Amino acid sequence: MGGNPVPIPTKNPDDRILCIEDLRKSALKKLPREVADFINCGSTDQITIHENTTAYNKYRVRSRVLIDVSKADTSTICFGQRSSFPLGCSPAGIQGLAHPDGELATARACAKKGVPMAISSFANYSIKDIRSAGLGVGPIKHAMQMYTLKNRELEEGIIREAERQGCTAIFLTADSPVLGVRYNEWRNDFRTPDGLGFPIYGWDTEKIRKQTHDDSFTNITDDSHNWARDIPWLRSVTNMEIWIKGVVTAEDTLMAIQLGCDGIIVSNHGGRQLDGVPATIDALPECVAAAQGRIRIHVDGGIRSGTDMFKAIALGAEYCWVGRPIFWGLS
Ligand SMILES: Cc1cc2nc3c(=O)[nH]c(=O)nc-3n(C[C@H](O)[C@H](O)[C@H](O)COP(=O)(O)O)c2cc1C
Ligand SMILES: CCCCCCC(=O)C(=O)O
Numbered sequence: 001m002g003g004n005p006v007p008i009p010t011k012n013p014d015d016r017i018l019c020i021e022d023l024r025k026s027a028l029k030k031l032p033r034e035v036a037d038f039i040n041c042g043s044t045d046q047i048t049i050h051e052n053t054t055a056y057n058k059y060r061v062r063s064r065v066l067i068d069v070s071k072a073d074t075s076t077i078c079f080g081q082r083s084s085f086p087l088g089c090s091p092a093g094i095q096g097l098a099h100p101d102g103e104l105a106t107a108r109a110c111a112k113k114g115v116p117m118a119i120s121s122f123a124n125y126s127i128k129d130i131r132s133a134g135l136g137v138g139p140i141k142h143a144m145q146m147y148t149l150k151n152r153e154l155e156e157g158i159i160r161e162a163e164r165q166g167c168t169a170i171f172l173t174a175d176s177p178v179l180g181v182r183y184n185e186w187r188n189d190f191r192t193p194d195g196l197g198f199p200i201y202g203w204d205t206e207k208i209r210k211q212t213h214d215d216s217f218t219n220i221t222d223d224s225h226n227w228a229r230d231i232p233w234l235r236s237v238t239n240m241e242i243w244i245k246g247v248v249t250a251e252d253t254l255m256a257i258q259l260g261c262d263g264i265i266v267s268n269h270g271g272r273q274l275d276g277v278p279a280t281i282d283a284l285p286e287c288v289a290a291a292q293g294r295i296r297i298h299v300d301g302g303i304r305s306g307t308d309m310f311k312a313i314a315l316g317a318e319y320c321w322v323g324r325p326i327f328w329g330l331s
Helices: 019-029 032-040 047-059 102-113 129-137 152-164 183-187 203-208 213-218 227-237 251-258 279-289 308-315 324-330
Strands: 076-077 079-081 087-089 118-119 142-146 168-171 240-246 263-266 298-300 321-324
Touching: 019 032, 019 183, 019 324, 032 183, 032 324, 047 279, 087 102, 087 118, 102 118, 102 324, 118 129, 129 142, 129 152, 142 152, 142 240, 152 227, 152 298, 168 227, 183 227, 227 240, 240 251, 251 263, 251 279, 263 279, 279 308, 308 321, 321 324
Parallel strands: 087 321, 118 142, 142 168, 168 240, 240 263, 263 298, 298 321
Antiparallel strands: 076 079
């Protein structure tokens, strides 16, 4: 007995990552200010981004008891493939901001966990490299996110490449005729950092850095996008599933059904586009009621826990997706 007590090597309990909020805080310590702002902020008054997460707190779970959960199975089907649980990685551009491997690391993680990933058209790696990274780990389906582009040949080229690489679905992002008004990006003059390109659009770092962030977006995407022109065109050029990402109303759910789309993602772009639109968990029941089972419905925006996923599924979503947690994990 006696002597000096042996110091027990304990990790600082505050550094332990037990939930997504811990992951967010940890990422904040590592990312440069302008990068953290780009990822974490929403548009104008931050109303929608704030409500996306807080709205979940309004809903309570009517829990039933004395149910045998010893063989609980969280798996489900997404894009015709078994998924280990109902959560995929939303399309999110410029993942190279958070880790040099960017979308490659996300693809590997998704394959390891047996969940799908949607490839952003503003990814820092090619569709082929991202697909290969995932397939190197396991067979997993990917969706290809698209915007309506000014250059139809380029748009069709991306679709062909997505088909060649075995993507299953197109997520047509419909809530972004222009980039949202994001004061943080303007204040910081945020530009994609040196060394990162947009290979899917054939843009190298030099070309990107010469333009403001908003101009990069506006120069390539088409703000005259519309249902009547663009959905039949997409249908005419591909057999991939067509999903509309960014729906928050019954009216647009009905448009997607009328035009023969395969699914909608109830999404407000994580509060980064038009501010003041409803939280997605609040918009979901309206879309589900309008659909009456005639179209698949997924949801993203503010989902930060299994309980959030449970609530979204209870309110009619088939599947959930997350955006920002990808960056926090990568960092
Ligand atoms: C940094 C960042 C980049 C994003 N890039 C895209 C994109 O390229 N295309 C797209 O359709 N949505 C994009 N999104 C929106 C996500 O797909 C998704 O709708 C949103 O992040 C979900 O909300 P959450 O971040 O609260 O989970 C991006 C989101 C973030 C945070
Ligand atoms: C010029 C790069 C634009 C990336 C856009 C990604 C996106 O949709 C976002 O919300 O940010």
